[in-house]
Amino acid sequence: MSTNQPKKPSKSERTKAQILEAARELFVQHGYDGASIRDIAARASIDPAMVIRYFHSKDELFARAALFDLRLPETQVTDQASIGDAIIRRFLRIWEGSPTATGMVILLRSAASNEFAAEKxxxxxxxxxxxxxxxxxxxxDAGRRAGLVASQLLGLATCRYLLRLxxxxxxxxxxxxxxxxxVLQRYATGAGEI
Incomplete structure (x- = not known):
């Protein structure tokens, strides 16, 4: 008789997870430039060579640690009259109720001083x-409207979650x-003057 018990993660998988968690903590605290491979390895209690073995470079580790999906509302289920409301509700749900917000904190904290992070x-x-x-x-004009939506969301995230005004x-x-x-409604749809 077969049981479908979850497979215990391998030592390799546990080590990768440990490195990733240490990297997230240090990138959140110090940004991309302030967190070294050596610091991440020390936080994970492993040799720095193991970080490179599993992630190949600081850039690749950063990209994995900062992975972030806004999962904005599907356009098929959101009508034009409520897209602004749907975007801000989703954004707040991510930032205030999701562990994935860490990725965006890492990106925002690092993007001002690091081009790789800014590109992400x-x-x-x-x-x-x-x-x-x-x-x-x-x-x-979708690019311009998306830029305005992004400016509003990034400004809110910076003031509320990073600077904590x-x-x-x-x-x-x-x-x-x-x-x-x-405001997001107007930006997203182009209704009224932008």
Missing amino acids: VRDVFANQVRPVVAAFGDPA PPVVALSQDEIIKNVGP
Whole structure:
């Protein structure tokens, strides 16, 4: 008789997970430039050569640690009249209730001083925000509209989660939705003047 018990992770898988967790912690605290392979290895209690063995380079390790999927609303299930509201609700749900927010914190903290990290942020928004925005409004200006949506989301994330500006931190989710949702709506659809 066969039992379908979950397979215990191999030593190699556990080591990789340990390295990745150490990298996430240090990238969140110090950004890309402030976290060395040696520091990550020390945090993971392994030899630095093991970090390179499993991830090949600091860039590859960073890319894995900073992996982030906004999972913005599917355009098929979100009508044009509520896309701004749907985007801000999803964004808040990710930042305030998901362990995957760590990836975006890593990216934002590192992007200001590191071109590799900045490119990763550009990739996230080009591949995750633009396609959603392109489904609404004039396709010819989808890039500009997606850029405005990204500026609003990145500004909110920076002020609320990285800088922790007291007035922005004090806002309830309902207040953010009420104030930011209509702005995202206008940006995403191109309704009114941009």
